[in-house]
Amino acid sequence: MKKVLFLFLLFIIFQSLHAQQTVRQYISGTDKDHTVQWGFFCTKGNNSGKWTKIAVPSNWELQGFGQYTYGHDKDKINEQGLYKTSFTVPASWQNKIVKIIFEGAMTDVEVKVNGKSCGPVHQGGFYEFSYDITSLVKFGATNKLDVTVSKASSNASIEKAERGGDFWAFGGIYRPVYLEALPQTHIERTAINATADGNLEATIFHNNTKPGDVIQAKVQTLNGTVVGKSFTVSLAGNESILTQSFDHILLWNPEQPNLYQITFNLIRNNSIIHSVNQRFGFRTAVLKPHDGFYLNGTKVVFKGVDRHSEWPASGRTLSRDIHLMDIGLIKDMNMNAVRMSHYPPDRQFLDLCDSLGLMVLDELTGWQAAYDTVSGKRLVKELVTRDVNHPSIVIWDNGNEGGWNRALDNDYALYDPQKRLVIHPWEKFNGTDTKHYPDYKYIVNESLYGNDVFFPTEYMHGLYDGGHAAGLEDFWERMRTYHANAGGFLWAFHDEGVVRTDMNGMIDCHGNHAPDGIIGPYREKEASYYAIKQIWSPVYISTKTLSVDFDGNLLVENRYHFTNLSDCKLKWKLANFSSSKGNESMTNWVDSGFINMPSILPGEKRSIPLPVLSSLPKSQALYVTAIAKDGKEISTWSWPLQTAIQVNKKLVTNTLNTATEIKNHDKLLQIVSNNITYTFDTTSGYLQKVTNASGKEISLSGGPSAGPDQVKQSFDLTKNQDTVILEISYSGNGWSKMSWTFAPGKLPKLSYKYAPKGERDFMGITFNYPEEKITGMKWLGRGPYRVWKNRLQGMQFGVWQKAYNNTVTGENWNYPEFKGYHANVYWTTIQTKESDFTIYTNNDNVFLQMLVPQKPKTMTNDNVTPAFPNASLGFMSAIPAIGTKFQQATSMGPESQKNMLLNNKPVEGELWFAF
Structure with missing residues (x-):
């Protein structure tokens, strides 16, 4: 009996507590993977003119309806979607206020319940x-919803601002729809200002109080x-x-x-009649004019x-898993900020x-067009009142690239007790310079003569394989010299590709x-992903190459803002590499270990000794990985410990x-x-083909060539016992000399020397091999992605x-791309339908050119x-080097300039060929 009475009391308490909370009931699904079918009628375009079913939430284009519309499209059919469904309101809601909430629907939405x-x-x-909708619903019964x-x-400014932008303009109810039941007396919303000094101010908006x-x-940890202690306020007004x-609070x-x-x-007569929970963080975010963002x-x-x-x-119907994946990728690139372009995101994000x-x-x-003042004021309120309590939000953007209505600038503070900074992305405004797509000269000028806090809200435009990390190191290091530097935002996170039903x-x-x-539509990683991860690593190692007398010490800099490197570890590994032949694993780990980092405060540098000296002599490469407190990789650096000739001399x-x-x-x-038979064309001096010991023909031809402007001057053949030397010289815009050496028991060796004149996009020795016969490549060098200067x-x-692929970055996404330049190649095996062959180098800084990438179909310039x-x-x-959508490579900084010989010293090197 006591047990039954106890359970009854628990039930009463539970019901009382439940009654104090806002109750939510979904009419739609909750995300892209959890949807509910509603009746649907599309007025124009695909699958139009008939009643059928559609998943809610969703964008109707991705469900096969209407017309896919991009903001720049001239021809838009401007279809409508008619939705219908039913829902039941519990009888227990009889004395409550019932609301229907739409988290997002594009664009104009008319809602009827039970025909009203x-x-x-x-x-x-x-x-x-x-x-x-309290007065419109039937309690304890089925209700009809028509949307x-x-x-x-129909509002011209909303149409231009939202559907004329440089992004997809989808249609439909693409975020969840739900009912909320609240007590007649209730808390409507809250706005919190919790500052870094531990002070908390909360504005409470309430209805029907007495x-x-x-x-x-009451404040709690999660x-x-x-x-601390609970605190109260007597209510007056709304x-x-x-x-x-x-x-002793912990800051966000x-x-x-x-x-x-x-x-x-909310308490009346010692009884809780409504209760609301809100997460928040203590932090203070401010701009200090002419100084920086704090x-x-x-x-x-x-x-x-x-x-x-x-x-x-x-489309824009997402899920928690996608948000988690995106945030994980952003943070894995060592980023600390994200800009919402060009609209507020899901609450969950x-x-x-x-x-x-x-x-x-x-x-x-x-986007380059602003809301009218009446509409804009309403939408600013909807934006800020929804998002005001997120400590992650540190700045409000009032439109983008001219899409700002200046009459709205002061409205953000009406709803935000934190009075967060309001900016106009692309404009010098409110003490900021957020210029979009500055070139390197602009960065230099800003660092020398600027006064505003500088953080471009779009830069390094990543069209196809351009921008992003290309030139970023030059930009970043120069920006770091500016007294009012606040960083910047790369355009953009992912290719905005959609499945066309x-x-x-x-x-x-x-x-x-x-x-x-930086990544593809399904988050396929481009090469810039890894370059950004290294350039922006908060555990920063600037060492490019290791000296011949490397003593195991590395200079480490702390580029965190709030973290001591004593919270991090370094993992080191030493490796050597086996022969280039065969398909076996070719990396042999010699030694490895972990070391705890000493105390290095933000902004400090310190030399860190690695316990590697005893294993260095038998190793060919060193790898160092910085690991965060949570065990995740921050960045990895690797260095060869032997030269190409040291590695290849036995091969x-x-x-x-x-x-x-x-x-x-x-x-x-x-x-x-x-x-093995080597056939040369005596007219050009070029190798024409190779026939190996098995009689298989290898179609390597057209080289060695130091450029199309080279004209053969001499072709000399000498033989000393069983050693044959073939020497060919060329003149033109510069000169080159090629010398082949063939000897018993040795691979054929090509010695080359060339000295082109003037600026060049590239310099090197080339051959031809039919692309259709190449199946893959294996190499010792830096990889797996291609590089630019x-x-x-x-x-x-x-x-x-x-394996071979014909990937065009941003048009298809089989990464890493096969074609392109590859760095620090010691040897490479070209895998073919004829017979594989391997080429070795004696130079540590050789770039392998593998074929010629196909140009994107819709590129309008060569940047x-x-x-x-x-x-x-x-x-x-x-x-x-590579440029961006808006800039040629040469405008992107010192690393991006064209090449030329210094002091007229020719380039020399040797290659060995194994067929």
Whole structure:
């Protein structure tokens, strides 16, 4: 009996507590993976003119309806979507206020319940809105919901600001729809200002309160530990302010995202009638004019990226898993900030930024066109009141690139007690210079003569394979010299490609408008991902090469803002590499270990000794990985410990040992060495083909060439016993000399020397081999991705294998790309349909040119399609840089300039060939 009474009392308590909370009931699904079918009628375009079903939430284009529309499109059919469904309101809600909430629907939305209008048509596709439907619903019964969504807005300013931008303009109810039940007397919303000094001010908006009602607040950690004492305020009107100060609180920052929870209890006659929980963080974010951006009194720089809320198969209907993945990728690149481009994101994304640690720039929509003042004021309120309590949000963006209405600038502070900074991205405004796509000269000028706090909210435009990390090291190091530097935001996080249900599932990036990402539509990583990760590593090692007398000491710099490197570890590994032949594992680990980092405060540098000296002599490469407190990799650096000739000297012998023969034919010279026949064209001096000992023909031809402007001057053949030397000299715009040596028991050796004149995109020795016969490549060098002169970072030294692909970055996403320049190649095996062959170098700084990448179909200039030799295989001493959508490479800084010989000293090197 006692047990039954106890359970009954628990039930009563549970029911009472439940009644105090806001109750939510979903009518739609909750995300892209959890949807509910509603009735649907599309008025125009694909699958239009009939009632059917559609998943809610979703963008209707991705469900096969209407017309895919990009902001720049001229022809828009402006279809409507008619939705219908039913829902039941519990009888227990009889005495409550019932609201219907739409988290996002594009663009104009008319809502009816049981045939009656819920209120004015909502205009603005990226904002949460609600209606009080208490008087329209039937309690304990089924209710009808009809929603008409017009893709085009009847408001001209909203239409231009939202649907004329440089991004996809999807339609439909793409975020969840739900009901909320609240007590008649309730807390409507809260706005919290919790500062780094421990002071907390909370503004509470409440409805239907009476004299004598109070709100009691209690702060806890997220695990439920009470912090400080509870505090109360007596209520008057519809708005009340609670204040309290706390000692020994943990501050929120992107490196230590400490969060708290505050519970607000609305109390009448000692009974709780409504209770609201809100997460928040103590932190202070301010701009100090002519100085910088400060978080909790510490000057910070944004290592940021611009992110669209988009997934290829579901448009702007996302999920927690996608948000987690994106934030994980952003933080893995050692970024600390993200800008919402060009509209507010899902609530859940901001919740995760709070808990995982990213500073956020939250943006009112307006891409080069602004909302009218009446609409803008309403939408600013909807934006700020939804997002105000997120500690991750440190700045409000009032539109983008001219899409700002200056009459709205002061409205943000009406709803934000923190009075966060308001900026105009692209403009000098409010003490900031957020110029978009500055070139390197602008950065230099700003660092010398600027006065505003500088952080470009878009730069290093990553169209196709351009921008992003290319030139970033030059930009970043120069920006660091500026007294009012606050970092910047790369454009953009991912290629904004969508699955076209009307084009057999093709992923469409709308020509060259949207393939701008560091990663692909499904988050496929480009080379810039790894380069950014290294350049922006907060544990920073600047050592490019190790000296011959390397003593195991590395200089480490702390580029965190709030973290002591004593919280981090270093993992080191030593390796050597086996022969280039065969398919076996080719990396042999010699030794490894971990060391705890000493105390190194932000901004400090210190030499760290690695316990590697005893194993260095038997090792060919050193790897060092910085590991964060949570065990995640911060960055990895690798260095060869031996030169190319030291590594290759044991590999350039030949097991065959036969006499060398010479055969002359009409305009052809054949040299037979170790049972392999080398055929040369005596007119050009170039190798024409090779026939190996098994009689298989290898179609290597057209070289060695130092450039198309070279004209043969001499062709000399000498034989000394069984050693044959073929020397060819060329003149033209510069000169070159090639010398082949064939000897028994040795691989054929090509010695080259060349001295081109003037500036060059590239310099090197090239050959031809038919692309259609290449199946793959294996090499010892840096990989696995290709490089450009101004994007060498992030690749690791080791043995790599790639199968042939014809990937065009941003048009298809089979990464890493096969074609392109590869750095620090010691040897490479070209895998072919004829017979594999290997080429060894004696130079540590050779770039391998593998074929010529296909140019993107919709590229309108050559900024992101650097020059390549008119040949398929090259061993280069210099390669070109790559530019951005808006800048040629030469405007991107010192690393991005064209190449030329210094002091007229020719380039020399040797190659050995194993067929």
